[in-house]
Amino acid sequence: MPPKNKVVVTMRLPESAQRLLEADKSPTEYSQHNAEQPCSRLWLLNEIKGAHGVLLGVYDKVDEELLDAAGDQLKVISTFSVGTDHVDRELLKQRNIRLGYTPTCLTDSVADISVMLVLMAQRRARESIARVTAGQWPQMPWHPSLMIGPDIRGSTVAFLGFGRIAQATLKRLIGFGIKDARYLTSKPGQPVQEDHFGLIRDAAVPVQPVKDLKELASCGDVVIVSCALTPSTFHIVNASFFAEMKKTAVLVNIARGPVVDTDALVDALQQEQIFGAGLDVIEGEPEIAKGHPILRQERCVLLPHIGSATIKTREQMAEECVKNLWAGLNGDAMVNEASL
């Protein structure tokens, strides 16, 4: 009889994934925080003692404290996310703990949100809805310049980071008549390795790397932040970046909050250095309380990190997480394993 595994799950899972979790026949002790509210840090630190596998989310920090609390038997962390910046990967490597994640199945949902944010920032959706909802439409009668914004047609779209989600976003934007796309990766000026959807090969519009951050900031009518958060991308979009952007340009962030310096963004919006912004993520989320300066910027749309929040995507992410967890425990191949 194999030794009994202990598994910790920090969240309630969609039904299909929960069934998959419970279908496992091996002797296992479960500890699941089966609630809509997230578990506390204390709960996790307690429950993880003696665990062999943990399924957790982006707000559960995986650091030395947590790994020490778990103990040496811990074999696998399975995170419900494409980003792994909440995980100390170096430490996992040292301790020989495997990391599962979900990089592929949320591509479409996040790319959809990315396009939605581009359009909302350009077309002043937040201002429009706020005024109509406040009953002000009768006092804002029609005239040719009412609520006008820049056109997506004919625009240059600049991607900071050009991985799968960025390319899926570009794939959607081509139908809107954009002029071209530029991108900057960790290898400036070099063509990207992976052409996930054949966009570069088939070239419905020109797609070219730029040589540096300054060129990226200044060329874009739309700038989309779609890179991983690492020490070298922290606050890479800052006051100098905004100073290079066009006054009619919009900034969209669907990556991780800390890539953008929020204070600098507030200033850029306030001083009309840029036209608008659309954010699915922000530094310090979810602790964005009333009175946060970004909330006063009417030209900034801020969503509560719902990029992957579609019914099908969340089901698929959860199922993959469970599969990654079992694979980690059993020494099998994961659906997607991060190389540490």
Add this chain to the structure above:
Amino acid sequence: MPPKNKVVVTMRLPESAQRLLEADKSPTEYSQHNAEQPCSRLWLLNEIKGAHGVLLGVYDKVDEELLDAAGDQLKVISTFSVGTDHVDRELLKQRNIRLGYTPTCLTDSVADISVMLVLMAQRRARESIARVTAGQWPQMPWHPSLMIGPDIRGSTVAFLGFGRIAQATLKRLIGFGIKDARYLTSKPGQPVQEDHFGLIRDAAVPVQPVKDLKELASCGDVVIVSCALTPSTFHIVNASFFAEMKKTAVLVNIARGPVVDTDALVDALQQEQIFGAGLDVIEGEPEIAKGHPILRQERCVLLPHIGSATIKTREQMAEECVKNLWAGLNGDAMVNEASL
């Protein structure tokens, strides 16, 4: 020397169009309501006396009263819109008055808004923004089902009316991985005559006519209202229509408000017969005061009729309106003339 023309313009025009208006060298008397506030009906009834041409917008009703006030010399109405439901076309025909409009240059801008509204209705953008703006994000921490909505990928998109704007919307949606498209026109079951962007010929997804309204309502994961407002389309989307729709479907209206029965829409949202709605237009606009029942529906995004509100589109619309006006006065060919 030709007789002096009198021209009435009910709005302030973008600069390029204003220059075009003033560049005309023929002897002309101008009366322009050059303000952001719209002209009053009384102003228009007074100024139109003796006019040969009028440039006006969707909120300026062209009826018997107005034409009688103008007098027999009136030659041309140039409307700043694609829709002409504010104009009594039969009466213009009887009186031999030409009608210019702008059916082509706003296609892209309106199709962009159409896609934006589809995504916003599916992805709960209004609810999300409202909560974040109210400072509630800290109380709505992440869990796998937070703010989830239906997927655009794999969906059937149903168009009520399948003209240029609807087809431009479809062109954009193909990049999002939709499954197929269905449409209903004034000739049910028959293939549409004009394939504006080669979407039917090239068929990246199947595009088929449906036989009746019931089939249209029931097949769509997304239903887009994109037909002209006529006596036969008034309230064509009503309680029976909503009763046929899927619970996970969204309704988008980028056409004219009265095509949709607002009371029935409020009921459908209230009773969760449909998932959400996105409206750029609504019956009775712009008189949507605080307390209007649609404003209480968090799953309904309502925009203040900004479909064509981009900088370039509004400039182009205004220039075409001026050209249509001069063509009407001089007996020349218009950029776009409505056949009466």
